[in-house]
């Protein structure tokens with residue numbers, strides 16, 4: 001059976017969507033909300049909304065793209081609702097890894113702490129990107145970020161949202177946004193260095 | 204002659220270095236520059252710091268690489284792997300039921 005025929009069937013019988021796209025949508029949600037229960041609910045809401053809006057989908061895009069679009073909205077709505085209640089500082093979470101990287105005293109504070117500066121990574125970036133292990137390392141490093149840092153990072157880097165949209169959705173100030181992105185990037189970089197480049201799997 | 208020249212050079216470098224952001228501030232600005240364009244004065248200061256500091260230059264290169272990986276190849280994060288949990292069959296059945304009920 002051709003892909004097109006497959007997609008047609010899935011379209012006629014909405015329950016077939018679940019088998020066809022459920023896992024993908026679930027992974028998509030998990031990357032953003034990191035909570036299985038919540039990811040399940042968001043995917044369910046997505047399918048139900050898709051069923052309601054079936055007529056508006058005139059096959060202008062692939063069904064998966066259409067469903068991902070709906071899910072993205074659901075996730076943004078969830079962020080909007082849940083970030084209303086929490087302030088940044090309490091939910092930013094955990095020890096601030098990015099701040100431990102730099103000296104706080106001595107004649108010239110703000111320098112890399114001995115041994116914590118970025119190490120030579122070796123190998124070419126394009127080679128790393130080809131490796132499954134790189135993506136596994138990146139995936140598990142994303143999981144080590146405090147929730148809000150991970151969300152802001154994913155919205156920006158994966159979903160290509162601009163910083164104005166993100167600050168509004170997450171209910172944070174511009175200043176906090178720059179701080180959070182800096183922390184997220186610094187921590188991810190350090191984690192990748194440890195898990196991928198120094199774990200001996202990069203070569 | 205050349206010794207004296209060096210001292211002048213060094214002194215100039217010292218003056219410049221004192222006016223430049225430190226490594227921590229530079230790391231923050233490198234991140235910020237990936238999300239918006241910095242004022243030109245700040246951009247020059249960051250550029251000069253990176254010219255003089257190989258650790259920060261390396262940091263900037265690695266951050267740039269992570270950005271390209273996630274932004275341009277991020278689909279790979281959605282590939283099924285051993286570490287990622289899949290949706291349970293219970294949940295799939297629950298959703299199918301909900302879909303049947305509302306169609």
Ligand SMILES: [Zn+2]
Pocket residue numbers: 225226229252256258259260
């Ligand atoms: Zn530096």
